[in-house]
Amino acid sequence: MNAGTKFRPLWQIVRGWRGGGVRTRLRRYLHTVAMFRLQGSKVLAVDMTGDAVKAKNGSMVAYDGQMAFKKLTGGGEGLRGMVTRRLTGEQMTVMEVRGQGTCWFADRASEINLVRLQGEKLFVESSNLLATDGGLRTGTTFTGLRGASQGNGLFTTTVEGHGQAAILSDGPAVVLRVAPQYPLIVDPGAYVAHQGNVRQSFQSGVTFRTLLGEGGGEAFQIRFEGDGLVYVQPSERNTIAGDV
Amino acid sequence: MTLREINSKMVEATVVPGQRLFSQRGAMLAYKGEVSFTPNIQGGQGGLMSMIGRRVAGEATPLMTVEGSGTVFFGHGGHHVQVINLSGDTLYVEADRLLAFEGTLQQGTMFMGSQGGVMGMVRGQVTGQGLFTTTLKGHGAVAVMAHGGVFEVPITPQRPVHVDPQAYVAHHGDVRNKLSTALGWRDMVGRGSGEAFQLELSGNGAVYVQASEEKL
Known part of the structure; x- marks a missing residue:
């Protein structure tokens, strides 16, 4: 604040x-409160009036007005956050951008999705997080087997509070709703982020065919149950699950 | 208007007799009508001296002359294409970003050192432009390539614009640019924010920025 x-x-x-x-x-x-808006689908413009946003290191492409860039060691979560991130391997190089004017962010022509948070928690991979409002808190959580299946390690980043966040996806992401009656099953490689009160479990469709090398390439999935939103990208990362 | 964007990655050019069009060699995708493509050994306009100048400057991209009557489609490497219409002012762009431009435009080469002396040369090295850059002057349309989409940021005397050198594509108008450094002790100890060098553009005009930090 x-x-x-x-x-x-x-x-x-x-x-x-x-x-x-x-x-x-x-x-x-x-x-x-910084104003986040999309300019096209690949550029994020943030209008600032003296406040700060956190953004991925080096993702600024242009700005007008006065801006100052400062690297936040350990994702700006203090000493505890720094140690946690080192230990979990969920490292995030974040900079704090503070100033007056408009700042444009982009990262390797990836598609950008805006997420508005009203007190709930957003779970996202640190590499897919482009920018967050200065008032949002970031942290790390344990994801278990699901994280490993995504090829991203056992931990993930959380964003919490009130404000906006921008997440990156390879191709335009679709937002899928999870309701108590309608659980959602997602390919680990295509999962980008999720928010809301959602429980996740890991399910495998490994049969004797998979063991014989005749699998359908969809041996592992993540199952989401509860109430919330899941962001899915139209592209799959290279995962162990994708090969079997 | 001769050049028209038909989607984000292709331009359509209308060729009429008596009007020439220059394009990067091999960038033609399809054409309708009677159109001829002649490789341009000189690599653009001007006489022999201009050609030598471009060769020396390393700004000699293989160009071809497009003449005849019909419609030609251009695209290259799946890069995003932006059509810029010039009305009397000068566009500064790297030669390898040029996809096609009208023959009515005057092509030239500019020495980076002529804008700001030694700092201008340093700027050219940092932005990857080299010591020379291509200028296009006059009335007509230019198709420029970029990685990811391109967006235009207007520059007014009150509001200078700072651009990441790697995301810079082109600029036009009466614009002065200088390299501003925000190097601090943090950068020296490897804790920089990744935004140590910025291209500061001030004056009157517009700058085109791509949504990526990757070169073509």
Whole structure:
């Protein structure tokens, strides 16, 4: 959270430290929320008025106005976050962009998807995260066997709070809804991110055919149950599961 | 308008007798009508001296002259294509990014050192443009290639624009550019934000930026 030029009563600042609700209201009161908008499908434009956003290192392509770039060691999560990221291998090189004007971000002509978070948690691979609002908190969680099947390791990045985030996908991503009656099964290589109150499990369709080398190439899947959204890209990463 | 984008990666050019068109050699995809393609040994316009100049400058991309009457489709390497219409001002672009341009435009080569002396030369090295860049001047249309989509950022005297040198494609108008460095102690110890060098463009005009940090 960034202090604006406006006067802030002390009680409001103190209340802002607590719950997410008050914090958001306070931020709205100070008008320092960065505006994320898409310019085409591959460029993210962020309008800033003195506030900050976190973005992938080196992803700025152009800006006007005044901007300062600072690398955040350990994803800007403090010493604990830094150690966790080192240990889990879910390393993220993030920079903090602060200033006034418009800043454009892009990464290797990948498609960009905007996600608006209202208190819920977004799970995304650190390599697929392009930018987050300065007020959002990032962290790491354990994903278990699912992470390994995606070829991305056992841990994933979480984004939490109120604000916008931009995620990258190889080709335009589709957003699929998961409802209690309708579980969703996704190929690990095509999974990009998910948000909401979703439980995930790993399911395998390994039969004797797979063992004979006659598998359909869809031996492993991730099953999502609960209530939320899953982002799926029209392309598959190279995974162990894709070969069998 | 002679050049027209038919999708993000292809342009359609209308050729009429008496009007020449230059294009990168081998970039023709299809054509209708009576059109001839002659390899241009000189690599563009101007006389023998211009040709030598381009050879020396390393700005000599193989070009061909397109003449006749009909329609020609151009595209190259699956790169995104952007058509830029010039009305009297000068476009600065790397020669290998040129897909096609009208014969009414005047082609030239500019020495980077002529804009800002030694710093101009350093800038050319950092942006990968080399010591020379191609200029196109006059009235007409140019098709420029880029990796990913291209977007245009207007430059006004009050609002200078900073561009990542690797994402820079072209610029036109009355624009001064200089290389601004934001090198700090963080970069020295390998903790840089990856945005140490920026191309600062100020004046009046527009800059074209691609959605990627990759070269062609």
